[in-house]
Amino acid sequence: MQPADDIRQLIHQSQITSSEQVDRRILADALADLENRRVPSDARSGGWRIVMHSKIFRLAAAAVIVIAVLFGLQFLGGSGVTFAQAIQPILNANTAILDIVVGVEDPNTPVIRDMIVGSRIRRTVDNIEGSVSIIDLESSRILSLTEKTKEAVYVDLKGLPSIPNYLDHLKNVFIKLQDSPHFEIQDLGTKQIDGSAAVGFLAKRPNAEITLWADAKTGLPVRIEHKEGQMFVVCKNLQFDVPMDEALFSMEVPEGYSEQKMEMDLFGSTEADFIEGLRIRAETFGDGRFPDGVGVEDFMRSIEAMQGKGEELGLSKEQEAELGMKMNRHLLFIRFFKGEGKWYYRGKDVQLGEAETPIFWYRPKDSASYRVIYGDLHVEDVAPENLPEPLDPDDTAEVKIGYQQWSKPEFVGTQEDYWYALPDGKILVKAYLTLLKGPTGVSSMPVKLPYPEVPLEAVLLDREPLTFQSVGDGLYDVELPLDELAAGRTKLIFQWHVSPNDLPGGPGDPRTVLRSLIPVVSYALKVGADPRSDFELTQEPTGLWVTPFTWGGADKTGTEFGSCGLMIRPRQ
């Protein structure tokens, strides 16, 4: 070892410890001085001047605002005016101007102003002075401009599907609302909005609702309310087909502006990101206390105060960017909440470090237990019966919509077929058909089996046989008990047998055509084999079954899905 290393090691091994008495003396004097120089925090918070100078906070906030209120992102997946008439101006429009409010409408809630042309939105927010964002949904990019400081920032959004035309996208949302078997549309009657009579329509499905209010005389939409999860957004002051200068939507950085780049992954936020944001909000922006709320609207209300405090930190650009991104990821966890049911926040007035106080809980997808975050930010898995509070009455992770009758002529449902190779050499097929919608007042449902020569043997509703009759090759009419369907008993079982010899590919490599009994929005084929049968599965099953085919998730319906192998072979 070199002598320098010896000295280094000696220093490294040197230790000094202070007694409680020393600590008390030093700290008492330092804290007393701190107390004497303490200035009320309000006197230090900034106003517009500070807002203007804290660019990363403003940009991070603006980016979140942008993604917070893109309508229909999750949907990719009685008066003289009808719903169809009310949405017509939207469907016909080429441009639009509207005001957006996230959360409760009151004077303290910031208003977002949108101008929309094609895939581009020009957005301003009234508590972020002097800043404008141009959002290009086709390239998933935001250009944020600050006039006063001549700064331009590009924010590339990861995870956002390309939307070539936002108005077309909106139109599709409304068309889907009208046509989708997943949605239920209710007539809300008439109410006064801004001094005029308006008629309302509510379109809803589990965890999502859109209410459209249209002028009762003109039929023009005047207000749209959108509830998605626990976020509530209102669109008002709607104007359509207003001429607008294309230059307002340019994605080019204006001359004389400095340019920066950021990236934001919309769907990549984790529980750890959310917790880190809670820590920052308490430590940095809350003087040790957690915020009053963690919803998007709470965040928007607090942007101004956060920006002011952010300026006081005196961070470097890199640190500002890091903090801004952390806040983004924190908010994205709530904005694109992936848990089951609702989240619960009880952190208001709780001090960071209160290890016994639960401040947030939620149930992750497919989890039987809840994740509970405490005031010291540790997390525990808790059974539903041990939660700090009972769940809200409307908190149901999966709300089933019963069978609905609509004006269209066809029945629509979802279907799962189970094919099971039996010891007698045949294959038993059970098709589970869940009905979603059917024509008003019609109880006779036509179905078509995939193989005309194979006879339908039984149709059951909750194990009760239903009557059916053959009306052609593979065609049957099934008599439906409409009252039972409306009560929520919507799963029908259709049963028949096939012989492997009759299937394409024969018993050596059996295949099947993929065809649903009625138009469906999802279809799956599952295959199993009795151990005493002549067949074995070619893949490791999940439980009893392998799944050679699935389709669905979209709002469009289908009946023909091609063909596929059954994933069984003669037993080796």
Add this chain to the structure above:
Amino acid sequence: MMEDKLLVFRSRRGSREALTRIYEKYKADLLLLAMGLLNDKAAAEDIVHDVFLSFVRGLDGFRLTGSLKGFLLTCTANHARNWNKAQRVRLRPVGADGESAGRTVAEEPLETLACNEQLELLSGALAELPFEQREIVMLHLHGRMTFQAIAKARQISANTAKSRYRYGMDRLRVTLNSEVTECNQQTT
């Protein structure tokens, strides 16, 4: 680094918890530096006390641009240097009134800092060096500060800092020659 910025920010806003956290986080480093520079437990305690009070009093205008630890270590070194100068003055012959300028017995604090054997050895050896060399050796080896950062804080050139370090290390090696080896053999 980020945590320190937040702690400073919260301290500036009057958070007792944040200031306490800063003290707890860095007290051992500062005390060790002060002890290494002054070889005097009572003085080390006073220095750290004064550093924290100065830190609190300067919070309003304080902007952390580097590391908080580096800043506090530099403050400690500065205070220690001042103390060292004052001590030299106090150790001169007594004044006309016959009263010593040094600490009186009544002011002497209780033995409230505990140093291990290695620190006693180190501070004893460092005491043999001129203060300027002690300071650079400790800031570089204990504070892990670069010569450039030390030079900037001391308003000297980096080369001067390096040469003081080199001279200091040479003398330390001589002083510690056998003792260090013996001590390390005992502890390994």
